[in-house]
Amino acid sequence: MVSATSSGTPYYFVPHPSKWPMVGAIALAFFGFGLASWVNGAPFGPWLFAIFIAILAYMMIGWFGAVARESESGLYGERVDVSFRWSMSWFIFSEVMFFAAFFGALYYARSIATPWLGDLDHRSLLWPDFQATWPNAGPAGVVEPFQTIGPWPIPTLNTALLLTSGVTLTIAHHALKDNRRAPLAFWMLVTILLGFTFLGFQAYEYVHAYSELNLKLSSGIFGSTFFMLTGFHGFHVTVGAIMLSAVLFRILRGHFTPQRHFAFEAAAWYWHFVDVVWLGLYVVVYWL
Amino acid sequence: MSAVLDHPGDHAHGHAHDHPSGWRRWLYATNHKDIGTMYLWFSFAMLLVGGVNALLLRTELFQPGLQILRPEFFNQLTTMHGLIMVFGAVMPAFVGFANWQVPLMIGASDMAFARLNNFSFWLLPVAASLLIVSYFVPGGATAAGWTLYAPLSVQMGPGMDLAILALHLMGASSIMGSINIITTILNMRAPGMPLMKMPMFCWTWLITAYLLLAVMPVLAGAVTMVLTDRHFGTSFFNAAGGGDPVMYQHIFWFFGHPEVYIMILPAFGIISEVIPTFARKPLFGYSSMVYATASIAILSMIVWAHHMFTTGMPVTGQLFFMYATMLIAVPTGVKIFNWVATMWRGSMTFETPMLFAVGFIFVFAIGGFTGLIMAVAPLDIQIHDTYYIVAHFHYVLVAGSLFALFSGTYYWIPKWTGHMYDERLGKWHFWASMITFNITFFPMHFLGLAGMPRRYADYPMQFADFNAVVTIGAFGFGLSQLIFLWMVIRCIKGGAKASDRVWENAHGLEWTVPSPAPFHTFETPPVVK
Numbered sequence: 001m002v003s004a005t006s007s008g009t010p011y012y013f014v015p016h017p018s019k020w021p022m023v024g025a026i027a028l029a030f031f032g033f034g035l036a037s038w039v040n041g042a043p044f045g046p047w048l049f050a051i052f053i054a055i056l057a058y059m060m061i062g063w064f065g066a067v068a069r070e071s072e073s074g075l076y077g078e079r080v081d082v083s084f085r086w087s088m089s090w091f092i093f094s095e096v097m098f099f100a101a102f103f104g105a106l107y108y109a110r111s112i113a114t115p116w117l118g119d120l121d122h123r124s125l126l127w128p129d130f131q132a133t134w135p136n137a138g139p140a141g142v143v144e145p146f147q148t149i150g151p152w153p154i155p156t157l158n159t160a161l162l163l164t165s166g167v168t169l170t171i172a173h174h175a176l177k178d179n180r181r182a183p184l185a186f187w188m189l190v191t192i193l194l195g196f197t198f199l200g201f202q203a204y205e206y207v208h209a210y211s212e213l214n215l216k217l218s219s220g221i222f223g224s225t226f227f228m229l230t231g232f233h234g235f236h237v238t239v240g241a242i243m244l245s246a247v248l249f250r251i252l253r254g255h256f257t258p259q260r261h262f263a264f265e266a267a268a269w270y271w272h273f274v275d276v277v278w279l280g281l282y283v284v285v286y287w288l
Numbered sequence: 289m290s291a292v293l294d295h296p297g298d299h300a301h302g303h304a305h306d307h308p309s310g311w312r313r314w315l316y317a318t319n320h321k322d323i324g325t326m327y328l329w330f331s332f333a334m335l336l337v338g339g340v341n342a343l344l345l346r347t348e349l350f351q352p353g354l355q356i357l358r359p360e361f362f363n364q365l366t367t368m369h370g371l372i373m374v375f376g377a378v379m380p381a382f383v384g385f386a387n388w389q390v391p392l393m394i395g396a397s398d399m400a401f402a403r404l405n406n407f408s409f410w411l412l413p414v415a416a417s418l419l420i421v422s423y424f425v426p427g428g429a430t431a432a433g434w435t436l437y438a439p440l441s442v443q444m445g446p447g448m449d450l451a452i453l454a455l456h457l458m459g460a461s462s463i464m465g466s467i468n469i470i471t472t473i474l475n476m477r478a479p480g481m482p483l484m485k486m487p488m489f490c491w492t493w494l495i496t497a498y499l500l501l502a503v504m505p506v507l508a509g510a511v512t513m514v515l516t517d518r519h520f521g522t523s524f525f526n527a528a529g530g531g532d533p534v535m536y537q538h539i540f541w542f543f544g545h546p547e548v549y550i551m552i553l554p555a556f557g558i559i560s561e562v563i564p565t566f567a568r569k570p571l572f573g574y575s576s577m578v579y580a581t582a583s584i585a586i587l588s589m590i591v592w593a594h595h596m597f598t599t600g601m602p603v604t605g606q607l608f609f610m611y612a613t614m615l616i617a618v619p620t621g622v623k624i625f626n627w628v629a630t631m632w633r634g635s636m637t638f639e640t641p642m643l644f645a646v647g648f649i650f651v652f653a654i655g656g657f658t659g660l661i662m663a664v665a666p667l668d669i670q671i672h673d674t675y676y677i678v679a680h681f682h683y684v685l686v687a688g689s690l691f692a693l694f695s696g697t698y699y700w701i702p703k704w705t706g707h708m709y710d711e712r713l714g715k716w717h718f719w720a721s722m723i724t725f726n727i728t729f730f731p732m733h734f735l736g737l738a739g740m741p742r743r744y745a746d747y748p749m750q751f752a753d754f755n756a757v758v759t760i761g762a763f764g765f766g767l768s769q770l771i772f773l774w775m776v777i778r779c780i781k782g783g784a785k786a787s788d789r790v791w792e793n794a795h796g797l798e799w800t801v802p803s804p805a806p807f808h809t810f811e812t813p814p815v816v817k
Binding site: 011012014015016017018019020021022024025028029031032033035036037039040063079082083086087090091093094095097098100101102104105108109112113114116117136137138139140142143216217218220221222223224225227228 | 308312313315316317318319396397398400401402403404406407410411413414415417418421446449450453454456457460463466467468470471472474475476501502503504505506508509510512513515516517518519520521522523524526527528529530531532534535538539542808811812813
């Protein structure tokens with residue numbers, strides 16, 4: 001919006017009316033009704049959900065494309081840049097709190113629920129054979145026996161992969177700040193490939209858990225916390241990898257300057273965030 | 289007035305000056321005033337839907353015995369009344385106020401992220417349609433109470449899944465809205481307005497947005513665990529698999545208790561704007577007001593288990609949560625004291641915004657005191673889940689949040705529409721609401737103390753008289769809100785022309801722009817002295 005300063009960049013930026021939020025809202029209507037019917041076994045559920053994915057992809061390409069065009073045409077001044085920085089920081093804060101709910105569930109299950117289920121009252125009245133140890137399959141004998149996954153080898157390799165990807169991303173950032181475009185694109189590509197290798201290892205680990213260890217989402221509280229924590233983390237790695245891919249796509253189109261490249265930094269912040277969450281998982285889920 | 293408004297020579301990026309019209313203006317909106325208007329109408333529509341739910345409940349409870357509703361449907365109505373009022377009416381109404389007022393009060397041209405703003409809004413009708421459709425699926429809507437406690441919430445039909453996904457969408461809407469508001473306040477203030485000179489309404493919203501960002505994701509986690517327990521075989525809340533239903537209560541109330549402050553802090557902000565204007569004195573103790581708001585927010589995150597005194601916890605835990613909860617009375621007392629001190633020896637007049645503000649202090653204080661009583665663990669064990677708690681939270685939510693919303697509407701509606709509202713209708717609305725509110729909710733204290741449990745479709749004969757009174761009051765309160773609707777419609781259609789300043793002693797940037805506020809304001813930032 002328009003109070004042009006001497007440089008031609010407006011003091012404030014207010015976009016003109018846009019259809020993308022409405023497209024997104026329609027997508028999420030398909031999400032809500034689609035997922036609710038899918039989990040209840042309605043045959044059209046998966047189709048509604050597929051429509052949600054399609055509309056969401058359309059919205060993201062269209063909306064992010066519009067933002068990239070506005071950014072490249074110099075509509076975003078200093079103030080908009082600061083707004084982006086604040087908003088990404090607060091978004092990551094909200095993501096931290098989302099993971100806190102699941103880490104909190106793990107803490108509660110291990111440190112409060114398990115000792116409670118094994119205390120004198122429960123042992124003398126309900127479940128005399130229950131051993132209050134971690135991991136456990138619950139006191140009632142409703143969970144099939146399972147084995148757990150230790151930190152070695154795959155989780156440790158995955159730790160190394162994510163930490164390395166953080167380094168390569170920083171190398172890419174330095175290349176961007178020095179305006180060396182070829183190394184920039186190369187190290188971005190390496191970062192993204194490391195991310196997908198991580199996901200590949202994790203998929204292998206899940207298959208291994210299901211087929212050989214009998215460790216499943218339904219393996220009592222251990223399986224619940226294990227798969228929900230690592231699963232949501234894997235989902236966030238996927239989102240981060242998509243962000244980095246979008247940034248790489250823009251790098252190849254010649255976007256960003258050594259001074260102005262917040263999209264790159266935002267994706268990098270997010271990537272470091274999923275990295276830190278992984279370190280927490282590595283310690284409390286695999287090690288302890 | 290320092291803003292240059294819609295001047296024709298400035299079309300370098302002229303599209304922003306378009307006045308979109310027709311359906312595109314609303315569906316594709318990027319204007320904070322239009323989006324604020326949509327938020328406010330949506331929340332009022334939800335207030336009526338949730339109100340109809342409540343009146344159906346009260347009709348059933350008019351007499352002992354079962355007259356018009358099956359108990360299962362009664363439980364659905366109880367649950368949906370809570371969900372719709374909390375997530376559909378009160379929270380979006382405050383976001384509507386933030387949309388309209390924050391940019392005007394800090395001298396910004398719009399919200400920081402205009403398209404995101406519209407996305408936040410349009411998720412709400414989607415979520416509301418999920419909730420309303422859930423009445424018509426097999427098994428009906430969720431009947432687990434608005435807290436959706438496991439294991440009950442793990443057992444219900446598809447209506448529960450729709451409610452969970454509706455909560456996800458409303459949570460996403462709140463998170464995006466909060467990021468927008470927090471960024472706008474931190475980064476878009478006019479030059480010369482440091483944080484400690486910002487209007488109190490903006491301060492309360494800044495802190496509310498922080499709370500929303502801290503706890504809405506936790507609610508998302510909690511209901512996701514319910515969803516996977518329901519359909520994917522996890523055992524988070526199932527003791528047989530090593531989980532614990534009590535864990536749900538902890539995670540839920542870690543969200544749920546800050547949530548009640550999310551619904552009252554912006555109300556404090558509105559009251560802190562209204563009272564200085566009509567007392568013709570600056571707000572007493574501005575900085576103590578800021579610190580009190582921040583203290584309430586921080587304390588609100590460490591008191592959640594006072595909702596669970598009867599659930600079972602070690603006595604040390606009970607003591608901690610009891611004393612931490614009682615501590616909140618201190619900053620809240622600071623606020624009440626400051627409002628009263630602002631009025632002290634002020635040159636007061638009692639237009640409708642001030643009536644609602646003074647009424648707010650009066651009835652909210654009652655709700656605050658009953659909260660303090662229930663914070664005492666041994667007392668709470670007696671009155672837990674009785675009508676005493678129903679009385680308490682309606683005193684803070686209806687007489688607190690809703691009265692503040694009315695106060696704010698009367699205060700700013702001349703700025704929004706350009707017309708003065710009908711003062712006679714406003715006074716009728718206030719007195720009718722105030723009297724019928726107390727007829728409805730005051731007797732609930734007695735019912736609760738006498739032992740009548742909440743969320744029951746039937747009750748023994750000894751509770752009959754008070755329940756009849758409550759039902760009569762509830763219908764009176766419901767009908768009183770039609771006066772408000774009529775006032776709003778008349779104010780939009782016409783009425784005396786409002787001046788720029790509207791109120792004699794109103795201070796703040798919003799009063800420097802014309803009434804009605806033009807489509808675009810503060811395109812160049814004003815200078816604040």
